[in-house]
Amino acid sequence: MSVASVPFSFSRLSLIAGNTFLEAVRQKLFNFLLLLAIGLVASAQFFREFNFGSSELKFISDFGFGALIFFGSALTIATTAQLFFSEIENRTALTLLAKPLWRAEFVFGKFLGVFAVIGVFCALTIGLMMALLWHREGQLMGARPEDFANGRLIAYGDLLVVGVLQWLKFGVLAAIVLLIASFSNTNLFTVVTGFFVLVICHLQYLARDAWGNVDNAVLGLVVRALGFIFPNFQLFNLADQIGQGSGVSSVVALQVAGYAVAYIGVIGGLAVYSFRNREI
Amino acid sequence: MSQPVSAISIQGLTKDFSVTLRGVKLRAVDALNLEVSEGQVYGLLGPNGSGKSTTIKIILGLLDATVGDVRVFGVPANRVEARRNVGYLPEAPYFYRYLSGRELVKFYARVCGVSGTKLKSRVDEVIDWVGLSGAADRRVGTYSKGMLQRIGLAQALVHDPKLIVLDEPTAGVDPVGSAEMCELIRKLKHQGKTVLITSHLLAQIEDVCDRVAILDRGKLIVEGSVLELVGQRDRQALIVDPLPEADLEALRGWLAARGHSLNAVEQPRARLDQLFLSKVSRPGRPGGASAGVGSNEVPLDAKP
Ligand SMILES: Nc1ncnc2c1ncn2[C@@H]1O[C@H](COP(=O)(O)OP(=O)(O)OP(=O)(O)O)[C@@H](O)[C@H]1O
Ligand SMILES: [Mg+2]
Numbered sequence: 001m002s003v004a005s006v007p008f009s010f011s012r013l014s015l016i017a018g019n020t021f022l023e024a025v026r027q028k029l030f031n032f033l034l035l036l037a038i039g040l041v042a043s044a045q046f047f048r049e050f051n052f053g054s055s056e057l058k059f060i061s062d063f064g065f066g067a068l069i070f071f072g073s074a075l076t077i078a079t080t081a082q083l084f085f086s087e088i089e090n091r092t093a094l095t096l097l098a099k100p101l102w103r104a105e106f107v108f109g110k111f112l113g114v115f116a117v118i119g120v121f122c123a124l125t126i127g128l129m130m131a132l133l134w135h136r137e138g139q140l141m142g143a144r145p146e147d148f149a150n151g152r153l154i155a156y157g158d159l160l161v162v163g164v165l166q167w168l169k170f171g172v173l174a175a176i177v178l179l180i181a182s183f184s185n186t187n188l189f190t191v192v193t194g195f196f197v198l199v200i201c202h203l204q205y206l207a208r209d210a211w212g213n214v215d216n217a218v219l220g221l222v223v224r225a226l227g228f229i230f231p232n233f234q235l236f237n238l239a240d241q242i243g244q245g246s247g248v249s250s251v252v253a254l255q256v257a258g259y260a261v262a263y264i265g266v267i268g269g270l271a272v273y274s275f276r277n278r279e280i
Numbered sequence: 281m282s283q284p285v286s287a288i289s290i291q292g293l294t295k296d297f298s299v300t301l302r303g304v305k306l307r308a309v310d311a312l313n314l315e316v317s318e319g320q321v322y323g324l325l326g327p328n329g330s331g332k333s334t335t336i337k338i339i340l341g342l343l344d345a346t347v348g349d350v351r352v353f354g355v356p357a358n359r360v361e362a363r364r365n366v367g368y369l370p371e372a373p374y375f376y377r378y379l380s381g382r383e384l385v386k387f388y389a390r391v392c393g394v395s396g397t398k399l400k401s402r403v404d405e406v407i408d409w410v411g412l413s414g415a416a417d418r419r420v421g422t423y424s425k426g427m428l429q430r431i432g433l434a435q436a437l438v439h440d441p442k443l444i445v446l447d448e449p450t451a452g453v454d455p456v457g458s459a460e461m462c463e464l465i466r467k468l469k470h471q472g473k474t475v476l477i478t479s480h481l482l483a484q485i486e487d488v489c490d491r492v493a494i495l496d497r498g499k500l501i502v503e504g505s506v507l508e509l510v511g512q513r514d515r516q517a518l519i520v521d522p523l524p525e526a527d528l529e530a531l532r533g534w535l536a537a538r539g540h541s542l543n544a545v546e547q548p549r550a551r552l553d554q555l556f557l558s559k560v561s562r563p564g565r566p567g568g569a570s571a572g573v574g575s576n577e578v579p580l581d582a583k584p
Contacts, residue, residue, distance in 0.1 A: 006360045015390055019376070026378035090374050095435065098340040098368040099391045100360055280342045 006100045013105045013112070016096075020083050020113025029079065030120070036075075037124040040067040041132055057137055057154055064129035068122065068166055069237075075121060076170040077194040080114045080177040085187040093280050104272040111171075111178055111268055118170045126163035130156055158248045162238050165253060168260035169236040173198060175267040182275035200226075201233040231263045285354040287443050287474040288316040288339060293348035295334055295498075308334040310498035312348070316476060316491075318442070321469050323485040323506075324478045326495035332478040333371055335495070336447050339476075340368055352443065367436030371447035371478075373428050377421030381412055381431050384420055385438055392439035406434040410464065425452035433464065444468060446477045450484060462488045486510070 024030060041064060087093040087110075097106065133154050141148045177194040184190045208227045235256050238248050295309040309331040316322045324332050337343040338350055341358045355362040375384050386403050394402055407416045410430040415423070420431065429449055436444055446465075450458035458481060465488050468475055479485050485492060486506055494502040502509065523531065532542045 004361070006364060009393075012391055015387065019379075019387060023376065023378055091370060091372075092374065092376055094337075094342060094370045095368065095373065095375065095388070095432075096391065097342060098363060098366070098370075099388065100364040100393070101391055102360055277344060279344070280337070 006102070008102055009105065012101055013109045016106060016109025017112035017116065020110055021116045023083060023086065024079065024113070024117045029082075029117070033075070033117075033121045034124060036071060037121060037128055040064070040071065040125060041128040057133060057140070060133055060136065061129065061154070061159065064125065064132075065162070065166075068125045068129075068163070072118065072121060072125075072166060072170050073173060073198055076114070076118050076173045077177050077191055077198065079117055080110075080174045081181055081187050081190040081194065083114055083117075084110055084178060084181040085190070088280070089187075097280055103276050103278075107178060107182065107272045107275050108268060111175060111264075111271075114174045114178075115171050118174065119167055122163055122167040122170070126159065130159055133159075155248075161248050161250075161253050165236050165238060165256055165260070168257055168264075169233055172231050172233075172260050172263045172267070173201070175264045175271065176201075179267050179271040179274065182271045182278065197230065198233075201230050204230050205232055205234045231259070235259060284318065286315045286351075287318045287320070287353060288314065288322075288476065289349075289351045289354075290314040290335070290339075291349045293335070293338065293350055294346050295331070295338060295343065296346045308498050309338070309495075312495070312498070312500050314493055314500065314503070316474060318474050319469070319472055320490045321465060321475045321477065321488055323489035323492035324476060324495065325482065325485060325492055326478075329497075330495040331498040332495060333447055334498075336368075336445055336476070336478065339445065340366065365442040367439065367441040367444045369429070369432040369436045369444075369446045369449055372451065373432040375420045375428065375431065375435075377419060379420055380417050381420055381423070381427075381434075382407060382416040384431060385416075385434050388435040389438040394439050402438060402440075406438050407431075409437070410434045411460070426454060426457045429453055429457075429461070433461075437468075441473075443474045443476070446475065448478055448480070450479055450481050458484060 176197050180193050181190045204227055207223050291313055293309055293312040296305040296307050299306045326332050338345050339357050350357040352362040389403055410433050412430050450461050462484050489506055491505050535542050
């Protein structure tokens with residue numbers, strides 16, 4: 001008997017993504033995010049009294065990005081694991097996967113839902129940070145016009161670009177956490193392993209620098225393989241280039257974005273493969 | 281194909297779970313063969329841990345068979361296509377707490393491809409059908425057990441599937457509610473649906489099912505139509521129109537003249553639960569006390 005096949009459907013995928021996002025919204029996760037973002041950026045205000053002058057602006061931007069990277073990473077790992085395991089542990093995955101639905105739609109739907117949640121966090125943090133910078137810059141311009149002879153110093157466009165790149169980096173991290181979750185049995189294991197991988201991804205360039213050129217061919221190969229398997233998160237740190245003459249090159253930004261999308265695709269594919277035969 | 285396809289066809293199904301790190305296996309389903317024809321209401325019975333839910337999950341492609349062939353309307357159960365015509369109510373269902381009942385049913389309807397103008401009417405229709413119209417806009421997180429079963433039935437039916445699989449739809453439901461559930465199942469049968477149902481409430485199964493299978497430790501031990509199974513072999517029932525007393529006397533006389541006697545005037549049926557208790561072994565409880573069915577899980581460790 002021939003049956004009409006069920007094609008992969010983007011509308012089902014976006015349904016799952018939307019529902020995942022809604023879960024985050026309705027489970028009050030969002031209120032927490034909002035508070036966190038406001039708290040972070042507002043705390044940069046404390047340093048106003050130091051009155052660093054124009055270097056104060058640099059400080060606010062560094063502080064903002066530092067907070068974005070730190071809390072964004074923690075949030076990505078926790079949210080991804082939580083939103084995935086809430087389906088498994090509450091057995092709602094049972095009902096959902098008994099529908100005519102591809103497991104790939106489920107996994108990528110979860111990914112996009114989480115990605116949207118992190119996107120909101122990034123937008124909030126970056127938006128607040130830019131507002132704060134703009135406001136402070138305005139004040140300083142009034143107080144010390146000589147420093148601002150050529151107009152505003154902060155390249156707000158670059159800030160936005162770097163923010164988007166960080167968001168993509170969190171996307172890579174979310175894909176990694178989903179891959180771990182796809183075979184892991186517990187939330188805790190997933191979160192711990194996720195943090196471990198995060199550290200490797202941030203520090204792997206050190207290993208490459210230290211041992212990449214060693215004479216031992218085997219070790220060199222291992223280090224290089226490691227650098228290939230784990231994405232290099234250091235690539236995304238373009239924040240330092242902001243306001244340093246040239247600014248962020250759009251070619252570099254596009255390359256880094258492509259790097260992130262490629263990793264998301266490959267790691268997401270592996271997550272689907274590993275989840276395909278998971279017993280629910 | 282000349283023969284009509286069964287709604288569910290299970291051949292030689294065995295399912296092993298690895299329960300320890302050293303690879304010790306637990307056999308949850310053991311060489312099971314089962315055919316459920318279209319239009320039947322089929323009851324899957326068995327004590328706790330006998331493999332009912334495992335069998336159902338394999339039918340739905342949630343678990344893979346270790347050995348064996350499982351087909352739904354002729355399509356291998358592990359394919360996505362097989363699930364197009366199936367609605368499923370899991371045991372002890374639990375749904376997205378943060379959605380309202382209506383949003384929940386709507387979400388599943390859209391996942392199943394119900395769209396456009398049909399979406400709203402279909403969602404309202406099933407919610408009304410399971411009797412939840414009054415609570416449809418409340419969060420699912422506030423629902424009672426019985427309401428969860430109802431909303432679960434609604435989501436199972438929303439895409440108008442041909443086969444409906446219900447894993448203990450009456451667990452945790454009060455007697456009135458479970459009688460209503462039986463009524464709904466009967467209505468489904470009248471609509472020509474095939475229903476596979478597991479339950480511990482044997483009297484209800486008996487009332488609603490056409491055929492039953494009893495599993496014990498993953499093995500099929502009894503299978504057949506309900507009447508066939510609970511009819512008594514050493515007796516015979518003559519089903520006649522109600523007879524006036526005089527005719528009954530005449531019949532007694534007629535039988536007596538041939539050396540027979542009329543033993544009873546009633547419907548000759550044993551309760552299915554008696555059959556059930558006599559057929560399944562109950563570890564740790566020789567003699568088969570009736571308490572405990574449907575309460576605590578009885579651990580069964582089948583030999584690999
Ligand atoms: N994921 C799993 N891993 C290991 N063992 C499992 C798993 N799922 C089920 N089992 C075991 O398989 C056996 C059959 O379980 P199943 O849930 O199918 O029983 P059941 O007939 O539905 O029981 P109940 O009436 O309590 O719902 C049990 O011994 C159970 O412990
Ligand atoms: Mg069960």
